[in-house]
Amino acid sequence: MVKVEVFSSPGCAKCAQAKTMLKTVAEEFGRDKIAWREVNILEEMDYAVDLGVMSSPAIAIDGQLVFASLPSAAKLRAELGGRLR
Amino acid sequence: MYTIGKLARQADVTADALRYYEKEGLLAPARKTDAGYRLYDEDAVRRLRFIRQAQRCGFSLGEIGEILALRRSDAACCKDVRGVAMDKKLQLEHKIRALQVMSRALTELVSICTDETGPLDECPILAALETSIATQVKGAANG
Numbered sequence: 001m002v003k004v005e006v007f008s009s010p011g012c013a014k015c016a017q018a019k020t021m022l023k024t025v026a027e028e029f030g031r032d033k034i035a036w037r038e039v040n041i042l043e044e045m046d047y048a049v050d051l052g053v054m055s056s057p058a059i060a061i062d063g064q065l066v067f068a069s070l071p072s073a074a075k076l077r078a079e080l081g082g083r084l085r
Numbered sequence: 086m087y088t089i090g091k092l093a094r095q096a097d098v099t100a101d102a103l104r105y106y107e108k109e110g111l112l113a114p115a116r117k118t119d120a121g122y123r124l125y126d127e128d129a130v131r132r133l134r135f136i137r138q139a140q141r142c143g144f145s146l147g148e149i150g151e152i153l154a155l156r157r158s159d160a161a162c163c164k165d166v167r168g169v170a171m172d173k174k175l176q177l178e179h180k181i182r183a184l185q186v187m188s189r190a191l192t193e194l195v196s197i198c199t200d201e202t203g204p205l206d207e208c209p210i211l212a213a214l215e216t217s218i219a220t221q222v223k224g225a226a227n228g
Contacts, residue, residue: 009167009171011167012164012167012168013164014164041171041175045174045175045178046178048175048178049175049178049179049182053175054172054175054176054179055171055172055175056168056171056172056175
């Protein structure tokens with residue numbers, strides 16, 4: 001199971017749109033393969049800082065910051081595909 | 086209208102700072118007198134207040150310039166400014182974390198010094214700093 005955590009702040013319309021698209025990409029792999037969690041950066045600031053998140057939105061996979069900004073669908077698909085291989 | 090000295094006093098900055106803000110494109114006088122003295126209007130007062138407040142929130146002059154540009158841009162909206170503020174907050178949180186690490190290191194150094202009257206060449210703080218420098222140099226050589 002690959003753990004995907006998307007860090008963003010509530011009320012960010014741009015993030016919401018992109019997140020929905022990326023979540024769809026993750027779900028293509030099957031819900032049993034990907035654990036998707038949306039993290040409110042304001043509520044979990046310490047955790048975000050622990051992972052080295054320097055700007056919002058960002059994506060961590062399996063507890064490591066992988067995308068410092070939201071990736072394209074293709075990039076996320078490639079990253080997750082590589083981890084599930 | 087305000088002269089540079091009057092505006093500077095009102096905002097508790099120096100006249101040099103105002104000239105520097107002008108050079109950085111952040112704050113321009115409304116006009117200059119025939120003798121070349123800068124004169125500022127109420128807009129400049131508001132703008133200067135904005136700059137000072139943003140500095141207090143940790144923004145650099147470069148970043149303040151970006152925010153002011155966003156304010157002028159028709160394409161930008163509040164979410165762009167919010168994004169800049171969010172990223173600045175994250176940077177500050179990282180900085181706070183780094184400062185806490187430094188503070189803890191100092192606590193350790195202070196706690197190993199139990200005799201304030203000892204000679205300087207037996208100072209455990211200096212010795213600890215020397216050791217950590219030596220360890221770092223050794224680490225760098227091995228790495």
